[in-house]
Structure formats: structure tokens, C-alpha cells
Amino acid sequence: MTTVAVADVQTGSHSPARERRLNPMLAIGLGLAMALVLVAIISPMVLGETARELTGDMRQGASSEHWLGTDEFGRDLFARALVATRLTLILTTAATAIAVVLGVVTGILVWMMPERIRNFVLTANAVAVAFPGLVLALVVAAILGPGAFSATIAVGIAGIPAFTRLAANMAAPIMVREYVGTAKQLGVPRPIILARHVLPNLGEPLLILAANSYAVMLTELSGLSFIGLGVQNPEYDFGRLLADALPNVYTQPVHVLGPSIMIVLTGVAAMFIGDGLAARSNPRLRRAVKGRRTGTLLQANESAAAKSAAENDDALLVRNLCVTSAAGQQLVKGVSLRVKKGEIVGLVGESGSGKSLTAMSAAGLVPEGVTASADELRAAGHDMLRHPKSGDLARDVALVYQDPMSSFNPALKLNSQLTEVSRVHLGATRRQARLELAEKFAQLNISAPERRGEQHPYELSGGMLQRAMISSALVTEAKLIVADEPTTALDVTVQAEVLRQFVGAAERLGAGVLFISHDLGVVEALCDRVVVMRHGEVIEELTCDQLTAEEVQHPYTQKLLDAAKFTDVSEETEANNA
């Protein structure tokens, strides 16, 4: 009764690659359902007599003769539990049929009504869906009086709104589609449009919801019988049997077993069919990942680490970084990098070249699903292979991501997000942290800085958000900033301004910057040195002067350079036009 038919309904995504196999859940559900139908057909014929027969063995416990004991009239409870299957299944099926037929018809009919009436009906239906189904059922039971018939009608009617909603929702996207518009113009009557286009699409989600509802209605119907409003003596279903057994639970607890198990088996069959169908219509990519934990950073070579100078002044030092996917594929193959204090190093390459993985691993944020190892890895003076304190890392290493819109949490205000490091790691009070942040906002030319913190990300522009992200690096006075294409997702007109602010901030802090980009033009304007990556390897390292003079060795770098020139030209023309 407390269950809600929350079907995993995937609306109308008919991908051709969809798996049509019988999954275990569906197979078990169908098998159970078939067994129960057989029990419903056969047991009244075979055990009907035993279930009715009054014997002298009254109120007995479990014995070899009566497996689940006997009731107050000496009737065999095992036989009664099996025989009750027939009535229970018939009533539940009838109730489900009422809900499905009337619900679907209503859901489709609303699309033939004028818009105002349709909106009214759908609003009313939304209220009805959220109204307790059992209370609706009680209203019907009150009108018709207690009994199996009225309980079935009651549960069926209470189930209608869910199906109305499903059918109406499924019809909605179809009714606005182009071919339906065309059909309308051609004068095809609405009922035919609905029957031809909506019903076929309804099949699978409807089956899923029907199976889940069957389980819910089973518990509701048995529940009504259980509280005395459903099936009446001498007829009996699972609910009635349980109600008879429960008062004696202290003396004969075994009596509740039969009806309980039967209700659960029937419900499980329906649930598994529903879930199995849902899983089949929505197969997730399941590749089992075995073995070691991912997302970890390992020491590759002890002796190599020992050789390195214990202390150095670099913002970032990476030696022989390898990143491997869980499937064993080498994504980064022995990359070495160095970013000195106050230096801006560009890391360029096409997408998939491993540059983001390199940068994130270097910052100690190895993504889920891969493992990284290195001979040596130092970020902002911390030995990343020796588990540095998270507070120190949070303070000294700042990250700026590609898409500011998705990198900010949509549900939290800026203050709440951007003061995390100061409050969690640096012990600042909420007030202190906010004041500091507002100050940095002002430094980065964010308009109305004291007000911004109280806003949600969606209230700010992308450029403003990216500057807000940079300001968090200013607050903690980061020593290393890893920026992963910080301007790619921004509007061209604000890119230059954000980059200027970014460089200004880095200079003020004297921090080292690892700047990832696929755009050599931007990198050339910004960086002191450039590292070019391809297929997980460093193929070339250049100073900015070499790049400007186009003294490149590798043809791939030349290609990137040519591409950047092309963009430069187009940007210039754009600027001229504006």
C-alpha cells in the first residue's frame, strides 16, 4: 500500500541498437507469473475440497499433514493459500484492466478537446495523481458498500489518473510533431491521428507502468480485504486469509506465512516484469570493471624519486607521468613537465591528446576510472605521491575549468561555493570569507561585487562566472593555477578580457600556471613556454620566442600553428566588421 508505481519510463527513445534480450529479472518475473497462473488454474480443481473441508483438527500448527497448520474450522491453510490465488489474480487483473483502459482512453481523449478544457483536465488529473489512491478507493467502497466487486472497482478507479497522465504525456510530443501537423493540414481526423501515431508509441512504457501498477493494486486490493472492505467470508483471497491469521499471531505465527508468501511472490513477479522491461528498454552501458581501485596516484619508481632534489622552487614538476584506463589502455605515456614559479606554460594538443588528464593528474585529481603513476610529482612544493594534507593542496593549487556554467553548482549561491576552501581549510568565518571574496570580485572588475555572492550561477554571465572562479585562486593565494581551456566556452567578445584578468591575477600572485588549450594563438599571446602533446606523449617543447618565429620541428605543431593563424585571421575580420 505504501508503494508508488514509479516506473522507469523512458519516453520514446527508439534506438536501433537496443538490446532485446531477456534479462534475468524479466525472465524470473515471467517464470513466476506463469507458475502463479498455473497455480490459480489448477489448485482450486485439485485442492478445492481440502481447502473447504471442515475437520476436527482446529487451530493447529505446522505438521506433516497440514504444512501450514489449520484455521479455527480445521481447514488446511496451505491449500487455502494456494486456492486463494485464483480469486486474487482475477480481481487484481480486473482492477488493472479498468485503470489501463479508462486511463489511456482519457489520456488520449484530452488531446481531442479544446486547449482550455484540456489544461483543466490535466491539472485536475495532476491533483488526482497526488491524492492518496486508497482514500479514493475508500470513497468508492463507502458508496458501494464493502465487498469484492466494489473493492475491485474502487482500486481500478483509483489507478486511472496515473495512466491518464502517462498517455497524455506520451501523446503530447507526438501531437506537436511535424508529420502530425501535415496530417492535420491534409484533413486527417484527430482520432485517426491519435490511434495511428500515439498508440504504437505507448506500448512499452504502458506495459512497464501496468506491471508496476499490478503490484500496487495487488497490495491495495489485498489490503482492502485485509481491513474488511474487500472480499467477504466465505470467499477468500490472500488479504482475507492474512486478516484471519493475524489476530492469532502470538499463538500460531506460522499461519501468517501462507498468505504473506503468496502476496509477496505475486507482487515480486509483477515488479520484476516491470523492472525487467524497463531495464530492457533502457539498457545502460554495462562493462564490468574488475580489479584495482581507480582514481589513484601511485609511485612508479622508488629509486627514481630518491634521486630528485628534495626541495625545489618549481610550481609544478612532473616526471614520467603515466595514466592508464581501467581497461588497461595507456592514455598518457610518460609525460614530464616543469612549471617554474611565476611562469605560464601552455599545454596544447587536440582533444584526446591526454592534456587534460595530464593536468588533472598533476593537480592530484586523478579522475574515476583511470590510474596514474609517476616517478616524481610535485605541485606547489607538495610531494603529491606522499599524500599531502588536503588543506595545503586546496590552498596552494587552484583550478579553473573549461565551462564555467557547468563547473558551478546550480543549486548553491556563489558565496557558498567559492568560500569552501577558506572556511573548510583555512578556518575563516562565514562573514570573513564573504568579505574577502567580494574584495577579490572587485579586483577582477566584477560589477556589483558585494551582491554577486548572494546570487546563483544562472544569474551571472559565463565571463563573469569564470572571473569569479579565478577570484577563488586569489583568495587563497594559490601557488599553482591549473587552467583547463578557461576561455573556450566563453563568448569571443569576452575571451580577451577574461584572459587579461587571468594573467593579471597570476602575476599578482607570482603563481605558476599550467594553461591547457588547443588554440596556439591564445597560447602564443599568453605563455612563456609551450608543451605540445599528441596521443598521450609530449612531442615538442618550445619557448614563446621560438613559437613566434615559427621555429617548430614537428609537423604536427606546424599544423596546429596553421590552424591558429586561420582563426586569427577570422577573428581580425570579425573585429574589423564590428
Next chain:
Amino acid sequence: MPAVLARPWPAFLLRKVFEFVLALLALVVLTFIMVHLVPGDPARVIAGMDASAEQVEATRGRLGLDRPVLVQFWDYFVGVLTLDLGNSWRRPTTEVADVIVARLPFTASIALIGIAITVLVSLALGLLVAGLTRGNRNQWLDSGFGWITASALALPVYVIGAILIVVFAVNWGLLPAGGANQLTSYILPTTAIAIGPICSMSRMVRREAAVVLEQDYMRTARGWRISTARQYSKHAVPNLLSSTLTLSGLILAAMIGGAIIVETVFSWPGLGRTVVESIIERDFGLTRGIILTIGALAITANVIIDILLALVDPRTLRAGKALT
């Protein structure tokens, strides 16, 4: 239209109040019609099959069923507005409102405790499973969770209740099997009505959390090197709240149904048992009063949930409902 109504919040609240009043009105009409839809003659049903014609007429007069229907409705409507729900049809000296005042707290308390347990446990459980199965790890947990919740969803409240009684009251004698005499009496009934909803809600949370945990902003939070617990509770949970709240509206409705049934299992002195007894006795005065009360509570709860939803996720203000 005054300018203030063009702003999101006043417009939203106005729409909610309008929907609320409309739904209550529909409920009043429904409960009134209910009595008049009874096949045969309600006065005959109340007076008894072997009552004389005069007795039936006397009963009709006592219940006011001899007056024009519209007059009856007006009386009923005014009565509802003044919280006077009339008298029981079977026991003319008993006021329906008194019965409701005495019984309602018992039903409301188990439903509210139940929904609170459901939301808290589901969020924790769903997030935990989603976190542990990230990147296709721990496949056994993934499928185990699916199988267990699907099976447990097939357990009706009264079966869960019966099992709990057998285990905790009969076998171990730890907790009372029925009644509402002490604080520990609340444990079994609230557990019984929460298990099913926990299964459906934690499945939803797990599904949604699997998406949320892969979002860029979770990577950002990880970049701040805050603890996993804080990443989940502060940065993931708010993004799960709107769907959790939406579902909890539906679950609350189902839970009211569960409370009605579970009261019979645990001999709980609430509205549920009373309404069932009144239906069996065909005491329409009491039945419609209780159904009106339960219905009004369900409608109120849904309006509150809609408002909470708008507070959590201001974007729903414009679009109406988040997901229906």
C-alpha cells in the same frame, strides 16, 4: 493586473492558493455526492432493513435527507467552513469533529515520522550506492540493490507489519505489538510504512545521484579537496532535492494509505481504523468527515511540497512544476 503579480513569487503563490481552494472545493463536492450516490436509500440503510416506513421517514428527517439537495449541500458546505461536520449517523450524540480531533494526531504522527525517515534514509542510501557504483565499480552492489528493492517493493505494509510483529514482538518480545501506549509503540508502525517508500525513493535518488556525481561541479568540489562526506551532503544533495521532494509528494499520498492499513495491523487508535469501521457500519456522516479530513491534509501537504520545491529550485517558479 497589478504589477506585483507579474513578479514570480506573488504570481506563483496566487496560482498555488487558487489550485488549493479549487482542490478543496472538489473534495467537498466529492464527499457530499458520495452519500447521494449510494445505491438505494441511505435512510433505509441506516434505519435497518426491518424498520417500518415511519421509522425510515423519521431517520430521513433526523439526517436532513428530506430537504432539497441544494439546501443539504449548502448546509454541508457552511458546516465545513465552520469546522462543524455534523453528527455520526449511527450514534446521533457523537460529533464527527470530536472523533477526528481525538484520532487525527495518531495518524498524522506516524505518517509524518514515516515520510521523514523515508527522505533521510533514501537520500543517504541512494547516494551511498551511487557513489560506490561509480564508473561501473562494485557491480554486485548495483544488481543487489536493484533486486532487493524490487522485491521489497512487493511487500505490502500489512505483510511487513505482520513480519515485524512476529520477529520483534512475538519472538524477541522487544517491542509492543500494538496500541499506542508508549513511545516505543511508534517504532514498528513507522518502520512498516517507511520500508516500501524507502525502496522506491532510494532507487530514484540512486538513479539521479549517478548523474549528479558525474557533473562538472562535483569535480570542482573535489578540486577544493573537501571531504567526500561534505562533497555529497553539501554539493550533491541540493541537486537531488527537487526530484526527491516531487516524489515525496506522491509517497506521502501513498503513505496516508499505508497508515490507514497499518493501523489495523497494530491496533493503532487513528483515523484509519475509524474510517474503515465507519464504512463497514455504513456510518456515512463519520465516513465523509474523515475522508474530507484526510483528503484536505493530502492536498495541503502537496501545496507545501510545491512551495518547498520552489524555494529549493527557484527555476520552478516560472515553469510551474518541476517534473510531473
